[in-house]
Amino acid sequence: MATEAHSEGATGYIIHHLTALRIGEGFWSLHLDTLFFSVFLGGVFIWFFKSAAEKATTDVPGLAQNFAEMLIEFVDQQVKDSFHGHSKVIAPLALTIFCWVFLWNFMDLFPVDILPLIGSMMGIEYLRVVPSTDLNATFAMSISVFFLIIFYSIKIKGPIGFVKELMFQPFGPWLTPFNLLLKLVEEIAKPISLALRLFGNLYAGELIFILIALLPWYVQPFLSFPWAIFHILIITLQAFIFMVLTIVYLSMAHEDH
Amino acid sequence: MSINATLIGQMITFALLVWFTMKYIWPPLFDSLEERKKKIADGLAAAEKGQEQIVLAEKRAKLVLKEAKDQSSEIVILAQKRANEIVEESKHTAKQEGERLILAAKGQIEQELQQAKEGLRKEITTLALSAAQQILGAEIDKAKHQDILNKVSSQLG
Numbered sequence: 001m002a003t004e005a006h007s008e009g010a011t012g013y014i015i016h017h018l019t020a021l022r023i024g025e026g027f028w029s030l031h032l033d034t035l036f037f038s039v040f041l042g043g044v045f046i047w048f049f050k051s052a053a054e055k056a057t058t059d060v061p062g063l064a065q066n067f068a069e070m071l072i073e074f075v076d077q078q079v080k081d082s083f084h085g086h087s088k089v090i091a092p093l094a095l096t097i098f099c100w101v102f103l104w105n106f107m108d109l110f111p112v113d114i115l116p117l118i119g120s121m122m123g124i125e126y127l128r129v130v131p132s133t134d135l136n137a138t139f140a141m142s143i144s145v146f147f148l149i150i151f152y153s154i155k156i157k158g159p160i161g162f163v164k165e166l167m168f169q170p171f172g173p174w175l176t177p178f179n180l181l182l183k184l185v186e187e188i189a190k191p192i193s194l195a196l197r198l199f200g201n202l203y204a205g206e207l208i209f210i211l212i213a214l215l216p217w218y219v220q221p222f223l224s225f226p227w228a229i230f231h232i233l234i235i236t237l238q239a240f241i242f243m244v245l246t247i248v249y250l251s252m253a254h255e256d257h
Numbered sequence: 258m259s260i261n262a263t264l265i266g267q268m269i270t271f272a273l274l275v276w277f278t279m280k281y282i283w284p285p286l287f288d289s290l291e292e293r294k295k296k297i298a299d300g301l302a303a304a305e306k307g308q309e310q311i312v313l314a315e316k317r318a319k320l321v322l323k324e325a326k327d328q329s330s331e332i333v334i335l336a337q338k339r340a341n342e343i344v345e346e347s348k349h350t351a352k353q354e355g356e357r358l359i360l361a362a363k364g365q366i367e368q369e370l371q372q373a374k375e376g377l378r379k380e381i382t383t384l385a386l387s388a389a390q391q392i393l394g395a396e397i398d399k400a401k402h403q404d405i406l407n408k409v410s411s412q413l414g
Contacts, residue, residue: 024262031263038267042274049282056289058296065286072286091287092279100274131267136260140267144275 010214017112017210018203019126020134021119031134038131041103045096071095075243082247085156085254090247093148097141098243104132105202105235109228112209132202132238135195142194145246149190152253190249194242201238205231382410 020031052068061069075095083090107130119127131137153162166183167176205227212223386406 022261027261029259029261029263030266031261034263035266035270039270042270046274046277046282049278049286053282053285056285058289058292061289061293065289068286069290072283073290076287089275089279092283093275095283096271096275096278100271134263136263137267139260140264141271143264144268144271 013214014207014210016126017116018128018133018207020128021124021126031128031136033126033128034131034134034137037107037129038100038104038137041107041131042100045099045103049099071099078244079247082244083251083254085251087152087250087254089148090250093250094243094247097145097246098239101132101141101198101242102235102239104130104137105238107131108133108202108206108209108231108235112206112213130202130206132198133206135199138195138199139191141242142191145194145249146187146191149187149249149253152250156254190245194245198238198242201234205234378413382413385409385413 021033022029022031024030048064049068052064055062056065072095075098076091079091079094110129115129116127119125128134153165157165167173167180169179169183171179208227209224212220212227215223
């Protein structure tokens with residue numbers, strides 16, 4: 001890859017790494033790499049937790065069960081801390097978001113060239129392995145969360161209550177158009193900020209890995225090693241933030257004013 | 258970097274994952290967690306109860322021990338008393354027995370004395386007779402002087 005990159009130039013190397021494997025044109029095209037890796041990682045998540053759930057005992061837990069229970073307890077604690085309603089969806093949703101986003105981000109820790117190299121051996125020209133560097137993936141998740149926010153707002157407050165909240169808050173009925181504008185911006189900002197925060201962090205992180213990979217080989221370890229260590233923190237933190245914000249937004253949707 | 262149908266695919270995947278987690282992953286793991294929590298809490302409660310029981314049992318044991326000590330000292334005192342009594346009693350019987358023996362010995366001595374006296378008297382009679390026989394010789398006929406002899410003999414008794 002490195003020799004190829006030099007022949008194409010540094011820019012070519014970076015662009016190549018950040019281009020998705022795409023089929024189709026226009027809107028109805030698919031990023032196969034994003035879909036493949038996110039479904040695969042979703043499968044990893046499901047497989048791990050399912051096997052832990054099947055073997056779940058109330059006696060001394062095994063290693064897998066212990067780990068799964070640790071995560072579940074952690075997520076449950078987060079939900080209990082910020083969400084005061086009663087919902088069967090939110091905790092599993094938060095767990096899914098945390099684990100899935102974490103696994104997406106974790107792909108960032110693979111050496112930047114190894115998976116594209118294997119892909120190119122199998123005749124795949126472009127391969128972007130980190131789903132969270134694809135806006136489609138992060139927006140898909142945040143828009144789903146957005147739909148849930150709308151759904152729960154209407155379910156808890158009733159359609160009229162929801163419209164009332166949009167129009168009469170925070171400044172009372174005399175400033176309805178202003179209120180509506182403010183509320184719409186507030187609501188729409190939620191999914192956008194969720195998606196862009198995750199995307200931006202991971203895209204930038206991946207870009208820095210790629211830039212480090214362009215440097216001479218004897219410099220690379222001293223930069224990519226600390227950056228990878230730092231990245232362990234970032235990927236966990238981003239997954240955590242996405243989860244906690246989802247919980248907070250949904251609990252706001254559950255609160256009746 | 259364009260937004261395209263991948264978004265829809267991702268949303269469907271996400272929905273499926275959330276549904277699966279909600280249905281098959283969260284409940285069993287969470288239930289087992291709760292159940293274990295309850296088990297541990299029960300275990301701790303039982304342990305505490307056991308501790309309390311130990312304290313109670315210790316108290317009871319102390320009480321029983323004290324009772325036993327009291328009883329044993331009582332028994333010792335009683336035994337000592339009884340022993341004293343027995344000693345006194347045996348002293349008493351020994352004294353009585355001694356007195357009785359002395360009395361019996363005295364009686365025997367008396368009897369023997371009588372017997373000795375009787376014997377002596379008979380011997381003296383015999384001796385006197387034989388002496389008289391020797392002194393008187395053939396002159397005195399036993400048959401003739403039986404009366405006199407009897408008189409002498411009775412005087413001696």
